[in-house]
Amino acid sequence: MNKIARKLVLSILTVVLTVIALGTTTFAWFTLTNTAQVQQFQAQIVADTGIEIAIGVPQPAEPNLGLNWVTTLTSAAVNQYISDAYGGAFRFQHVTSSDGRSFRTLGLDEFGEPITSQTTTSGILVLPIHFRSASSNQILWTGASLSSTEADWLVNQTFTDETGTLVTAGSNIPIDASDSMRISVYGNLNTLPDPNVAFTYEKAAGGRNVLGQSGDLRGAETFVGSGVYVGANGAMNYYYSSTATLPGGIDTVSLVPTLTSMVSNPLVLDMSSGNSATAGQEYYGTVNVRVWIEGWDANAYNSILDRIINASLVFEGFYTAP
Numbered sequence: 001m002n003k004i005a006r007k008l009v010l011s012i013l014t015v016v017l018t019v020i021a022l023g024t025t026t027f028a029w030f031t032l033t034n035t036a037q038v039q040q041f042q043a044q045i046v047a048d049t050g051i052e053i054a055i056g057v058p059q060p061a062e063p064n065l066g067l068n069w070v071t072t073l074t075s076a077a078v079n080q081y082i083s084d085a086y087g088g089a090f091r092f093q094h095v096t097s098s099d100g101r102s103f104r105t106l107g108l109d110e111f112g113e114p115i116t117s118q119t120t121t122s123g124i125l126v127l128p129i130h131f132r133s134a135s136s137n138q139i140l141w142t143g144a145s146l147s148s149t150e151a152d153w154l155v156n157q158t159f160t161d162e163t164g165t166l167v168t169a170g171s172n173i174p175i176d177a178s179d180s181m182r183i184s185v186y187g188n189l190n191t192l193p194d195p196n197v198a199f200t201y202e203k204a205a206g207g208r209n210v211l212g213q214s215g216d217l218r219g220a221e222t223f224v225g226s227g228v229y230v231g232a233n234g235a236m237n238y239y240y241s242s243t244a245t246l247p248g249g250i251d252t253v254s255l256v257p258t259l260t261s262m263v264s265n266p267l268v269l270d271m272s273s274g275n276s277a278t279a280g281q282e283y284y285g286t287v288n289v290r291v292w293i294e295g296w297d298a299n300a301y302n303s304i305l306d307r308i309i310n311a312s313l314v315f316e317g318f319y320t321a322p
Contacts, residue, residue, distance in 0.1 A: 051317045052281070054130040055081045063279045063286075067130055081127070093123025094295040098214075098254040100184030100198030106247060106295040125291040131271060132281040136317035139269035139287065141185050142262050143314025144201040148178040153303035159241040162210045162234030162298040178309045179209040179299035180235075182258065185313070187269030187287035197256060198290070199268055204260035210234065212255045212297050218246060234298025253296050265316070289313065 054067040055077060068077065082090055095103040105118045131139055152172040161167050186198035205211050217236050218229035231240040231250070240246055259266070271285035278284070291311060294300060 050135050051131055051133045054132075055127060056130075057085075057128060058130065061278070063130065063132075063275070063284055069130075069132065069280065078127070082125075085126075090125055091123065092125070092293050093120070094300075095120060095123050095292055096253075096295045097182070097184075097256050097292065099196055100182070100200040100256040100290065101186055101196070103292065106249075123292065127289040127291075128286055129289055130284070130286045131269065131315075131317070132275070132279045132284045133271065133317060134281050134283070136319050137271045137273065137283045138267055138318045138320050139187065139271065139285065140265045140316045140318060141199060141268045141313070142265045142316045143312070144183060144259075144262055145312045146178040146181050146183070146201070146203050146309065147311075148176050148309045150174040150176050153301065157238060157241040159238040160230075160233045161208070161238075163208060164233050174208065175301060175303045176207075176209065176299075177304035178311075179203060180293050180297040180301075180304060181309060181311070182212075182256070182292055182294050183311055183313065184256070184290045185268045185287050186290075188272070188285055189267060190270050198288075199266045200256045200258045201262070202258040202260060202294075208299065210298050211260070212258065212294055214253050214255045216251045217253050217296065218251050232298065235300045236296075236298065238301060255294065255296060262314070268315075287315075 052069040052071060054069050056067055058067045059065040070077075094106045096106055097103045103120050103124050105120045105123075151174065153175045155167050155171050155173060156169055158169045159167055161173065167173055182200055182202050184198035184200040189195075202212060203209055213232070217232040219232040219237060219240075220230055222228045222230060229240075229246060231237040231246055236246070236250065269285045269287050271283035273282055275284035276282055293304070
């Protein structure tokens with residue numbers, strides 16, 4: 001960021017997502033047939049003087065049309081967008097992503113066989129956030145958090161949890177539903193380390209939370225040379241303990257690289273110039289915020305159903321001389 005001439009404004013975008021699930025099921029997220037539903041958002045999105053924000057899908061030729069530009073984006077506006085975009089009832093589904101932009105399903109097909117992977121656009125919450133400014137031409141992602149109140153889960157199967165501890169059936173263990181969630185942000189950039197991968201946040205490891213892992217998640221064999229695997233510690237081993245099988249694709253898991261803090265303040269948007277006629281200000285750009293529950297996460301137990309999850313994001317606006 002050595003090209004930054006000066007910091008002109010501080011634009012704070014804080015989104016509090018309240019997520020609650022609808023019921024329960026027997027196994028890990030891989031087998032869910034019912035899904036988690038987003039209830040009314042408790043959200044306030046605020047921009048300081050110099051930046052205006054909006055949510056929604058604009059007219060392609062003129063971003064100023066069809067958008068309501070404000071300095072404070074209310075809960076009502078966010079909820080209205082979700083209602084308009086998703087027909088009133090958005091539901092999370094069990095999905096996975098290797099880039100934070102495209103997603104695949106996890107679960108069983110109509111015959112009860114594991115799905116190896118099918119692309120999907122369902123079950124991922126996408127929020128298009130627009131920025132315009134007369135003075136700032138870049139947006140940095142400077143803050144993120146995920147949280148949920150821990151609640152006990154009465155375990156119905158003996159299994160090895162994400163910490164490597166053997167948990168016996170009938171035990172209670174505390175579960176934090178936000179441990180398995182991800183937030184990604186993707187906007188137009190002139191330079192990216194990988195132009196196909198979104199910046200993605202997950203909670204830092206600590207307590208019962210472990211970071212998502214790529215690779216072979218089949219875990220240990222039942223005995224050496226058996227060719228029968230019990231699943232990596234956590235949700236995968238719980239799945240095996242419950243079903244005596246492993247989900248399809250478990251040997252080739254590829255998860256998007258994640259940030260566990262915003263210390264690096266990644267640049268997520270280069271706003272284009274010359275937009276006074278179409279967007280009402282010189283600089284304009286859009287980021288897509290995606291929120292999902294990562295089905296391959298070791299903490300992704302079905303017990304996260306009926307839990308409330310809060311998420312927040314902070315963005316800052318800067319000016320960088322061309």
